[in-house]
Amino acid sequence: xxxxxxxxxxxxxxxxxxxxxxxxxxxxxxxxxxxxxxxxxxxxxxxxxxxxxxxxxxxxxxxxxxxxxxxxxxxxxxxxxxxxxxxxxxxxxxxxxxxxxxxxxxxxxxxxxxxxxxxxxxxxxxxxxxxxxxxxxxxxxxxxxxxxxxxxxxxxxxxxxxxxxxxxxxxxxxxxxxxxxxxxxxxxxxxxxxxxxxxxxxxxxxxxxxxxxxxxxxxxxxxxxxxxxxxxxxxxxxxxxxxxxxxxxxxxxxxxxxxxxxxxxxxxxxxxxxxxxxxxxxxxxxxxxxxxxxxxxxxxxxxxxxxxxxxxxxxxxxxxx
Amino acid sequence: xxxxxxxxxxxxxxxxxxxxxxxxxxxxxxxxxxxxxxxxxxxxxxxxxxxxxxxxxxxxxxxxxxxxxxxxxxxxxxxxxxxxxxxxxxxxxxxxxxxxxxxxxxxxxxxxxxxxxxxxxxxxxxxxxxxxxxxxxxxxxxxxxxxxxxxxxxxxxxxxxxxxxxxxxxxxxxxxxxxxxxxxxxxxxxxxxxxxxxxxxxxxxxxxxxxxxxxxxxxxxxxxxxxxxxxxxxxxxxxxxxxxxxxxxxxxxxxxxxxxxxxxxxxxxxxxxxxxxxxxxxxxxxxxxxxxxxxxxxxxxxxxxxxxxxxxxxxxxxxxx
Numbered sequence: 324x325x326x327x328x329x330x331x332x333x334x335x336x337x338x339x340x341x342x343x344x345x346x347x348x349x350x351x352x353x354x355x356x357x358x359x360x361x362x363x364x365x366x367x368x369x370x371x372x373x374x375x376x377x378x379x380x381x382x383x384x385x386x387x388x389x390x391x392x393x394x395x396x397x398x399x400x401x402x403x404x405x406x407x408x409x410x411x412x413x414x415x416x417x418x419x420x421x422x423x424x425x426x427x428x429x430x431x432x433x434x435x436x437x438x439x440x441x442x443x444x445x446x447x448x449x450x451x452x453x454x455x456x457x458x459x460x461x462x463x464x465x466x467x468x469x470x471x472x473x474x475x476x477x478x479x480x481x482x483x484x485x486x487x488x489x490x491x492x493x494x495x496x497x498x499x500x501x502x503x504x505x506x507x508x509x510x511x512x513x514x515x516x517x518x519x520x521x522x523x524x525x526x527x528x529x530x531x532x533x534x535x536x537x538x539x540x541x542x543x544x545x546x547x548x549x550x551x552x553x554x555x556x557x558x559x560x561x562x563x564x565x566x567x568x569x570x571x572x573x574x575x576x577x578x579x580x581x582x583x584x585x586x587x588x589x590x591x592x593x594x595x596x597x598x599x600x601x602x603x604x605x606x607x608x609x610x611x612x613x614x615x616x617x618x619x620x621x622x623x624x625x626x627x628x629x630x631x632x633x634x635x636x637x638x639x640x641x642x643x644x
Numbered sequence: 645x646x647x648x649x650x651x652x653x654x655x656x657x658x659x660x661x662x663x664x665x666x667x668x669x670x671x672x673x674x675x676x677x678x679x680x681x682x683x684x685x686x687x688x689x690x691x692x693x694x695x696x697x698x699x700x701x702x703x704x705x706x707x708x709x710x711x712x713x714x715x716x717x718x719x720x721x722x723x724x725x726x727x728x729x730x731x732x733x734x735x736x737x738x739x740x741x742x743x744x745x746x747x748x749x750x751x752x753x754x755x756x757x758x759x760x761x762x763x764x765x766x767x768x769x770x771x772x773x774x775x776x777x778x779x780x781x782x783x784x785x786x787x788x789x790x791x792x793x794x795x796x797x798x799x800x801x802x803x804x805x806x807x808x809x810x811x812x813x814x815x816x817x818x819x820x821x822x823x824x825x826x827x828x829x830x831x832x833x834x835x836x837x838x839x840x841x842x843x844x845x846x847x848x849x850x851x852x853x854x855x856x857x858x859x860x861x862x863x864x865x866x867x868x869x870x871x872x873x874x875x876x877x878x879x880x881x882x883x884x885x886x887x888x889x890x891x892x893x894x895x896x897x898x899x900x901x902x903x904x905x906x907x908x909x910x911x912x913x914x915x916x917x918x919x920x921x922x923x924x925x926x927x928x929x930x931x932x933x934x935x936x937x938x939x940x941x942x943x944x945x946x947x948x949x950x951x952x953x954x955x956x957x958x959x960x961x962x963x964x965x
């Protein structure tokens with residue numbers, strides 16, 4: 324006979340506290356924000372506007388890293404508190420090597436301190452101990468760049484995703500598996516028939532058991548999500564029918580037919596009737612908005628306007644259901 | 645009328661000099677080495693042998709980076725001049741963040757100075773400007789970690805591979821596209837029928853025009869290669885029939901049925917009748933050989949023995965045709 328009162332107060336009943344479940348945290352933060360906009364952070368060196376450029380902008384120059392840090396910090400100042408989710412694209416930091424990854428770590432720590440749920444867009448995909456190293460780098464207890472979730476690639480199968488799933492179970496992180504990407508050539512393999520259904524659908528269905536296992540106790544949404552392009556409304560609906568619990572990371576909003584309505588095609592009515600089921604990412608049009616070159620003040624105003632526009636557009640579309 | 649003698653002497657007739665073509669350089673170096681062994685560099689932190697370990701081996705500790713540098717440098721000392729190709733796995737450096745990437749850059753520069761053709765195993769796959777950033781990071785003229793070639797993932801289609809192909813055309817680098825990977829779960833999608841043939845075959849066939857365009861003028865081998873597991877001899881033969889010009893990066897040698905004979909299943913007779921057509925990678929069994937713990941001297945001897953064994957095994961198999 325054990326006395327419950329004698330149990331150590333700090334002993335966790337499960338590895339992840341309720342509030343630490345990624346799927347729950349994600350959806351609750353999006354509900355609190357009132358809209359599903361995700362702010363992309365893709366500091367493409369060639370697009371950095373004039374007032375922020377320094378020297379030749381060679382990716383190997385410390386001046387370039389400093390220029391990106393100034394721009395990204397000014398950007399975080401403007402967007403802080405206006406959305407629930409931030410998605411940095413690691414390639415634009417990796418291009419600057421070690422100093423680029425160090426900068427990414429600083430920016431992510433700052434964004435998380437400001438309350439953002441941070442999704443690292445890395446699209447990693449490998450096997451065994453290599454996959455485990457990627458999971459350890461970003462989702463593990465000793466992660467060098469801790470994030471809330473990361474994107475992964477399913478070409479090697481679902482079994483190699485297990486280190487990411489285990490990290491999510493153990494540490495409260497999440498993962499988004501590429502299903503139907505937004506690039507024009509994504510149909511080449513993803514839409515082709517794989518034994519009776521499109522490849523993207525086979526990938527999605529294969530993830531159902533893991534998505535179920537990772538459902539949040541509060542909202543029912545899973546810590547395993549899928550990447551589904553904003554310009555793929557039919558595919559979004561088909562995937563949603565198969566995975567009602569998986570949040571969608573929706574890239575490509577504002578491009579190639581990625582209207583707000585299309586971006587939300589796979590969303591479902593949530594509390595208050597507002598559509599929910601993931602988030603819609605906008606990158607280039609926020610960090611490099613039209614009319615944002617010439618001066619820092621013009622850039623700030625253009626960022627604010629682009630942000631206002633995207634939030635209003637997605638809010639309207641998510642309430643129109 | 646122009647006088648040819650008046651043309652500037654340094655004006656290149658084409659972007660890539662003959663000797664700079666990746667496919668040619670790769671195959672010529674392998675022919676000179678006399679065997680197709682590729683030395684993997686996968687410094688898995690948990691496996692680093694006792695004499696090299698420092699402190700807790702936390703991936704965030706500078707001591708850990710120093711320990712990996714000591715081990716990897718000692719390893720390069722032992723393997724220098726004994727094989728044509730070295731393949732570092734970036735995940736094991738990325739897990740240490742910025743300092744890890746800086747270390748990777750130092751080790752790769754050293755390996756290339758020692759004459760290795762260096763293939764970065766990164767399995768990157770993204771679209772548009774993001775793919776371009778990855779190509780720029782490792783294959784471009786201002787690459788922060790310049791390598792000879794890198795591995796890429798085809799799930800997004802062949803169109804997003806164009807920045808890697810363009811970088812190969814412009815700068816003399818190469819790329820290896822995942823076709824049939826060596827992990828046990830690779831059959832899940834790769835072997836399934838995609839409109840009449842397995843997905844891995846559809847991916848391979850879709851790459852034929854690019855592989856043709858990237859053929860080397862000296863050897864006929866392409867700068868576009870494929871990743872085909874050592875334990876997949878039947879698939880290797882089928883891919884070889886479709887892409888006679890593509891070098892194979894063959895992982896999984898020594899594991900799961902990846903015998904030397906199976907690893908070379910997709911190779912073809914080259915000069916002197918010796919089988920050629922790519923390289924066979926061995927990672928863990930060389931860096932972490934059996935009997936290699938206890939002392940640095942024992943580790944050195946075990947590395948030498950493992951290397952001797954792998955070279956002899958692959959040499960015999962490649963001459964037995």
